[in-house]
Amino acid sequence: MTLEKRNGNPVVKVIIYIVCIALAVMSIFPFVVMVINSTRSTYEVQQHAVSLIPSSHLMDNFKVFEGKPFNPWRGFLNSLTVAVGATVCTVYFSTLTAYALVAYTWKARDAFFTFILCVMMIPAQVTAIGFYQFMYRIHMTNNLLALILPAIYAPSAVFFMRQFMLASLPLELLDSARIDGSKEFHTFNRIAMPIMKPAMATQGIFCFVNTWNNLFIPSILLTRDELKTMPIMVSLLKGDIYKTEYGAIYLGLTLTVLPLFFVYFTLSKYIIAGVALGGVKG
Amino acid sequence: MNSTLEKKHGFSYAKYGYLFSIPFIVAFLIFNLYPTIYTIVLGFTDSKGLGNITFHILKDDPFKNFRAVLNAPTFKTAVKNTFVLWTMNFIPQITLALLLTAWFTSRRNQIRGQGFFKVVFYMPNIITAASVAILFNVLFGYPKGPINDLLVQTGLRDSAFYFMNSPKATRWIVAFIQFWMWYGYTMIILISGVLGINPEIFEAAEIDGATDTQIFFQITLPNLRTILTYTLVTSLIGGLSMYDIPKMLNNGNPNNATLTANMFIYNQAFQGSYLYARAAAASMIMFVIIAFFSAIVFYLMRDRK
Incomplete structure (x- = not known):
């Protein structure tokens, strides 16, 4: 050579x-x-x-922007509310569901896991019409909870958490906690959750960013100006009143992406590692 | 995975497995299964009109909406566009991602600054697609816009080009944004796939005097097959639900050249006559297409024991 x-x-x-x-x-x-x-x-x-x-x-x-519908601060607060709420729901309940799949042996477990794999890839938009009418019927359109609560159901996060938990949660630890008299739910919160922190952080970042960026569902549910999230706000910049205000359009765009730049450049190491981890699930 | 304690004491913890799955299952039933059934039912009704929640099942002709959708020229255009736009973005995307993967994992060319390049290449992916699309709309502005300025100043063109008025140009811009946002992601996934291949295979090939090109085509690529298929199908599913970019860039224009299936659904349900029933039927057709491709992903990711 x-x-x-x-x-x-x-x-x-x-x-x-x-x-x-x-x-x-x-x-x-x-x-x-x-x-x-x-x-x-x-x-x-x-x-x-x-x-x-x-x-x-x-x-x-x-x-x-003064006195016009594009209100970056409102959009920021609404997006923050939805993204934080959805992230907390996804991370906590996905970890709990993964715990049910890993820590216990129960009859329907394998079937339940297969089911999670099956529904994982179906995007929410395909059933949006039914979701919209359902929310309209129960007066939940123009309510940010309609964007937060569905995040409890996050099959791909459960899948990720399960794979991580299988590799890093020793079941003997749970047994010794039981011997010490720890109740099951307490064991989950005090022993399993701390071990899952890295996986929770990864899923948390991705859930936050995806929810923040979501346009389709929020744009059909939220019609009141004071509830609009950032991606809907930004679409207002295309309206006629801003047509000749180039500087303001660029500024509006900058304001909508600034929080994401901040998140990305402080957490890029974990984000890149998280993307790489997601890829080896095949 | 039976707990040892369980065996010793004959006490079953199984009920906690069910108990802790309840929130997930309840959320699934309310926010996913019920809306899905609702959508299916709506597809067989006459539901329409803003704020109107009463509807009647079409007993005489249950498949009327489905036929109307399948016969609508705009739906055909939308589905065709969706696949065309996806292909125009995916082929360059996977090619570049593979090339970068080959470069970054090459044992002979130790490329420095990989961490930096990964961070920068992936960056567009996390930025709000709606904002990115509007940014590109302004960048490709006519008659004054940064891209036109550069084209005229460098003498590549005599006069400004009206990008958003040209079906071909608009399509390429949509495909480019999609490509630009996703090649970094695909690259990172492929690199992690290569790092998962047993290094002894590469060492053996090197000792046998294989060139970088030979190693790439005869060892790396065949070993990446599963991950490549996974990337292909997930990208296709994502591409089939494309909405934000074409909607925000040019609202499907000019001439419906960038109208996608999801935009068609949105336009049916939330514009004009608010044809919820027809939008629901179109959703179900897309659902079947996506479920078919999801089944492929499921098949690839099943637990191999």
């Missing part, structure tokens, strides 16, 4: 780095344009739509 073969071809290596840097620019560039343009006036944006130098019209762009 020649030395060159072992270390790879330097020309190939240079090409790889060029392609990767180009792709990185492609990922970042649209967001850079968005953030910079949110500080520029509509006139400046119309003169030169691409600039790498921020301007001084951030506050002017903010003023455009």
Whole structure:
């Protein structure tokens, strides 16, 4: 084996780095344009739509939103309420359901697990019409609980939790807790949950982001302006009243994605690891 | 997995298995099964009109809505678009993801900064699709917009191009956004798949003097088969429910070129005459298609003992 073969071809290596840097620019560039343009006036944006130098019209762009339906703070609070509520429901109840599947031997267990696998891939949108009419009948449209409570049912999170629990929860530990007189529900909360923390964090991040980004179901259920979540708010930016306010549109977009950037760049290590973990479930 | 304590004392903990599954099952019954049955029933009724919750079963012609949907040219267009848009995004996406996987897992070209590249490539995936689509609508703006500015300034074009007025361009933009948001995800999954392959196989191949290309095509790819199929089917299911991007980018326009199945359902139920029954029938047709592909995923992921 020649030395060159072992270390790879330097020309190939240079090409790889060029392609990767180009792709990185492609990922970042649209967001850079968005953030910079949110500080520029509509006139400046119309003169030169691409600039790498921020301007001084951030506050002017903010003023455009006053008294108009696009209300980023409302949207932020509503999205936060829904996302936190749904995440707590998904994480807690999926862990509990996984615990039922792992810690106990019961007759219907295998059938129940097969059932979870079966329903895992069906997206919620296909039954949205029935869900909408049902919520309308019981006066739950325009109620954020209609977006939070269904998160108790999260089959793919249960699947993930079960796989993690099988590998990391020693059943002897549960037995010794029983000998010490711990009640079953108490054992789950005090012994199983702490061990599941890494898996709960992973599922929590993904549930939060997915709920935050969800558009279809919220957009059919929420018609009142003061309940609209961020993705519905952002769709208002396409309305006619903002048509000529380019700076404000960029600013509005920036405000809707800023919380996600914050979450992503503080937790990226765990997010990437979580994605990789999800892939090996096959 | 029988608890040892259980055997010793002859006491059964089985009831807790049922007990702790109750919240999940109740939520399933209320928020999933009931709406599903409701949707199925609505498909056989005359339900329509904003805020109208009374309906009658179509006794004379139960499949009227299903026939109406299947015969509607817009539904055919929508289903066709959905598959076309998915293909236009998936082929470049899987190709690039495989190429990057080959590069990042190559034992000869130790690529530095992989952690950084992974974080940056995956980033668009977590950003709200609705915001991304509107951002691209503005970026491809006409007559003034960043992309048109760049095209004219660099001399690639003499005058600005009206992207959102061209069916072909709009489709490619939808496919590009989809590709741009998902290739990083696919790459990370494939890399973790490669890392799961027994390293001894690679070592043996290297000792035998196999080139990087040979290793990739003859060892890596065959070993990734299950994960590749899984990626393909999950991506297809996701693609079949595509809504946010085409809706926010250009609302399915121009000329319904980017109208997807889910947009068709939304438009039937929540616009015009609020044809809930017809939307429910269309949902059921999509449900059957998606359930078919889900069955494939289920088959791939079953517990192999």
